Amino acid sequence: MTTPWTKIAPARRELLESLVQEFAHNYRYGRTMFGIDGPDASGKTTFGDELALAFERAGFTAVRASMDDFHRPREDRYRAGRHSGEGYYRDAYDFSLFRRVLADPFKAGGSTGYQLRGFDLARDVPFEADWSTGPADAVLIVDGHFLQGPELRGLWNYVLWLDAEREVRLARTVARDGADPDPEAPSNLRYLDAHRLYVRDVHPNTSANAIVDNTDPDAPKRRFADYCSIAPAPL
Numbered sequence: 325m326t327t328p329w330t331k332i333a334p335a336r337r338e339l340l341e342s343l344v345q346e347f348a349h350n351y352r353y354g355r356t357m358f359g360i361d362g363p364d365a366s367g368k369t370t371f372g373d374e375l376a377l378a379f380e381r382a383g384f385t386a387v388r389a390s391m392d393d394f395h396r397p398r399e400d401r402y403r404a405g406r407h408s409g410e411g412y413y414r415d416a417y418d419f420s421l422f423r424r425v426l427a428d429p430f431k432a433g434g435s436t437g438y439q440l441r442g443f444d445l446a447r448d449v450p451f452e453a454d455w456s457t458g459p460a461d462a463v464l465i466v467d468g469h470f471l472q473g474p475e476l477r478g479l480w481n482y483v484l485w486l487d488a489e490r491e492v493r494l495a496r497t498v499a500r501d502g503a504d505p506d507p508e509a510p511s512n513l514r515y516l517d518a519h520r521l522y523v524r525d526v527h528p529n530t531s532a533n534a535i536v537d538n539t540d541p542d543a544p545k546r547r548f549a550d551y552c553s554i555a556p557a558p559l
Contacts, residue, residue: 333542340378361471362486365493368467391468393441407510409517419475485532
């Protein structure tokens, strides 16, 4: 019988399972958090959804969230300019909201409720409060940009840096969002410049617990911090 899990390529399933096993060795019980960090269009959301399946198959309760649901209002996001990379880096996400309504109450455990979404990007308004609860043992899997920055430092039990070659990421944004196919278009340079700043300041592509090259989604490759070919990908 075909299931969402069996639709995943075998090499990808093997990697997902290995990550779950590595995580479970240290964090089998309690409320834990797994972050999937990386540049735009590296495949973070899909990887997070599939990782949740792998966790569930291993007996975990997996909870999914995305930093895309914790943006700031449009007025704040674009105050440095519509195509400003530094503006995107500094102003795109409301990390304090993420901590207040999701991360901190989730980690508190017990009967404390948490919200999986904070801000509706399409409508540019906050989501109505929708409180969730979970068991004492659960892993929260969050995908997004800038997860290893100072605003979220100390939250994560484990962080994965997911990357892909620049040309592949651009092709994905064109197919996904109808983005300008010109790699030097201001709308594309906004994200590129933002991640240059992030890599410069935080070195997330070498400080993460695991580094995965997702250029070929059917056969993603585990890399290590001294592997030179993947580090420049956001640049």
